[in-house]
Amino acid sequence: MTKRIETLKVIDNKQIKKDFFVIELAAGGKIPEIKPGQFVEVKVENTPGTFLRRPFSVHDVDYDKNSIKLLVQVVGNGTQTLSEMAQGDHINLIYPLGNCFSLPDAGERSLLIGGGCGIAPMLYLGKFLKNNGFVPDILVGFRNSERILEYSEYKKIGEVFITTEDGSEGEKGFVTDHSMLTSRNYEMIYCCGPEAMMKAVAKYCKKKRIACEVSLENLMGCGIGACLCCVVETVNGNKSTCIEGPVFNINDLKW
Amino acid sequence: MVKLDFNIGELHFKNPVLTASGTFGYGSEFDDFMDVSGLGGIIVKGTTLEKREGNAYPRMAETPCGMLNTVGLQNNGIDYFEKNIYPRLAEYDTNVIVNVNGSYIDDYVELAARINDLHKIPAIELNISCPNVKMGGMAFGTNPDSAREVTRAVRSVYSKKLIVKLSPNVTDIVEFAHIVEEEGADSVSLINTLLGMAVDIRSMKPSLSTITGGLSGPAIKPVALRMVWQVARAVKIPVIGIGGIMNADDAMEFFLAGASAIQVGTASFIDPMASIKIMEGIENYLVNKGLSDIREVIGYINRSH
Numbered sequence: 001m002t003k004r005i006e007t008l009k010v011i012d013n014k015q016i017k018k019d020f021f022v023i024e025l026a027a028g029g030k031i032p033e034i035k036p037g038q039f040v041e042v043k044v045e046n047t048p049g050t051f052l053r054r055p056f057s058v059h060d061v062d063y064d065k066n067s068i069k070l071l072v073q074v075v076g077n078g079t080q081t082l083s084e085m086a087q088g089d090h091i092n093l094i095y096p097l098g099n100c101f102s103l104p105d106a107g108e109r110s111l112l113i114g115g116g117c118g119i120a121p122m123l124y125l126g127k128f129l130k131n132n133g134f135v136p137d138i139l140v141g142f143r144n145s146e147r148i149l150e151y152s153e154y155k156k157i158g159e160v161f162i163t164t165e166d167g168s169e170g171e172k173g174f175v176t177d178h179s180m181l182t183s184r185n186y187e188m189i190y191c192c193g194p195e196a197m198m199k200a201v202a203k204y205c206k207k208k209r210i211a212c213e214v215s216l217e218n219l220m221g222c223g224i225g226a227c228l229c230c231v232v233e234t235v236n237g238n239k240s241t242c243i244e245g246p247v248f249n250i251n252d253l254k255w
Numbered sequence: 256m257v258k259l260d261f262n263i264g265e266l267h268f269k270n271p272v273l274t275a276s277g278t279f280g281y282g283s284e285f286d287d288f289m290d291v292s293g294l295g296g297i298i299v300k301g302t303t304l305e306k307r308e309g310n311a312y313p314r315m316a317e318t319p320c321g322m323l324n325t326v327g328l329q330n331n332g333i334d335y336f337e338k339n340i341y342p343r344l345a346e347y348d349t350n351v352i353v354n355v356n357g358s359y360i361d362d363y364v365e366l367a368a369r370i371n372d373l374h375k376i377p378a379i380e381l382n383i384s385c386p387n388v389k390m391g392g393m394a395f396g397t398n399p400d401s402a403r404e405v406t407r408a409v410r411s412v413y414s415k416k417l418i419v420k421l422s423p424n425v426t427d428i429v430e431f432a433h434i435v436e437e438e439g440a441d442s443v444s445l446i447n448t449l450l451g452m453a454v455d456i457r458s459m460k461p462s463l464s465t466i467t468g469g470l471s472g473p474a475i476k477p478v479a480l481r482m483v484w485q486v487a488r489a490v491k492i493p494v495i496g497i498g499g500i501m502n503a504d505d506a507m508e509f510f511l512a513g514a515s516a517i518q519v520g521t522a523s524f525i526d527p528m529a530s531i532k533i534m535e536g537i538e539n540y541l542v543n544k545g546l547s548d549i550r551e552v553i554g555y556i557n558r559s560h
Contacts, residue, residue: 003287222524226280228326229315
């Protein structure tokens with residue numbers, strides 16, 4: 001899969017919740033094939049304090065419009081600038097980067113688990129699974145009801161279960177506390193979110209002997225395997241999250 | 256046609272743009288974006304005798320106009336390099352230079368001797384300036400006696416071109432340049448990263464696992480330029496300038512200050528095509544100035560006009 005540097009045009013930038021935006025970017029020509037779990041490195045222009053590119057999971061892909069969507073949470077100057085991008089503005093990307101989630105075997109039941117902004121790659125993965133004949137369940141965790149993201153989008157893929165830390169929507173607690181986990185069985189769980197959440201999910205999956213892949217959000221320098229900054233400790237030594245990840249099988253991680 | 260080539264002794268480089276060790280992997284990471292053979296040379300990842308896992312995560316922090324890193328020379332060791340990486344590197348039509356590291360002088364010597372036998376590697380860059388390892392590295396490059404001893408020892412076993420990469424973390428870098436020149440270095444490259452640190456005020460912890468790390472990027476360019484200027488005036492061997500070069504204008508500053516060649520480092524993280532764009536930009540600069548040979552600008556600011 002060839003990586004490319006390309007400047008894409010902002011065709012939509014929609015605020016979906018306070019501090020959360022979905023930016024849609026269209027390529028001038030055909031976009032390359034992008035697999036679920038892959039990411040892009042975004043160059044943020046004219047913003048003090050942003051020197052390196054910013055990695056973002058691919059949230060969705062539309063091959064008809066030759067566009068991709070990114071889910072952006074405003075956490076600093078760089079993401080602030082991105083949140084202010086208007087239709088017709090341009091953003092330079094390096095993409096597609098990283099490995100991808102693996103498909104379940106035929107007939108296997110799968111669950112997508114996302115936490116906060118970590119739900120980003122789960123939308124495209126969910127659509128991909130659906131297009132391949134799977135009907136995944138979706139379990140998402142947020143801090144409170146004000147921060148629930150993309151509910152209607154996930155609803156189109158499968159059944160959606162929600163937890164909030166304060167109980168203002170869905171079940172109170174963390175994703176691993178949800179009662180649905182006691183009544184449903186899965187062969188495959190995909191997870192992306194805060195590290196503590198992914199570790200809790202990994203622990204649950206190991207105990208239940210469920211296959212599990214997580215998408216890591218390590219700090220990256222380059223995104224293309226050159227700087228060796230984004231490493232994660234695996235059973236086979238340090239691996240670069242940007243080229244040997246971001247998706248890892250939990251059995252390969254030293255969690 | 257503008258002449259861009261330069262030499263270290265009889266070793267010819269088609270142009271003066273090289274890539275800095277640790278910022279360009281083994282070249283193949285950049286094959287999707289550019290023709291690596293279009294560069295004057297590539298200096299591949301720091302290599303040691305034995306496999307090293309490097310330092311713990313987190314290994315980097317973004318800082319104003321730059322970044323800190325503490326990779327700690329993660330690499331698979333020379334055996335793996337010879338077997339799995341060297342054959343691929345030998346395909347490039349450019350000078351492939353290996354950055355050589357060790358904890359002890361004997362490590363440097365053994366590694367240099369091994370690489371001396373790899374006929375497609377015409378030069379090594381002796382790294383006595385890595386700030387991110389507990390033993391060796393910068394310890395050699397910040398002590399005049401150690402710098403002398405390791406350069407002398409490697410020179411005695413290495414017959415091809417020896418470039419010594421100098422540390423900026425010294426009071427007088429010229430002293431070190433003189434020492435390695437006296438001990439037979441064919442060229443010096445400078446600067447390696449400046450020792451720095453950052454603290455994450457949210458977690459109230461150091462940003463890097465090793466607390467301190469190496470600062471690179473445009474933040475260090477004025478320091479690098481000053482040191483290159485000082486060293487270029489003091490030694491007879493070619494000086495390779497490194498430090499925050501993001502574009503051709505930056506590169507020209509180094510040439511005008513006395514560098515015979517430059518290395519592009521951190522810029523490749525932000526734009527994987529930075530090195531090749533810089534090479535083209537240097538050519539354009541010369542054309543626009545009505546010059547036909549880069550030699551006309553090297554050290555220009557030092558001449559009386």
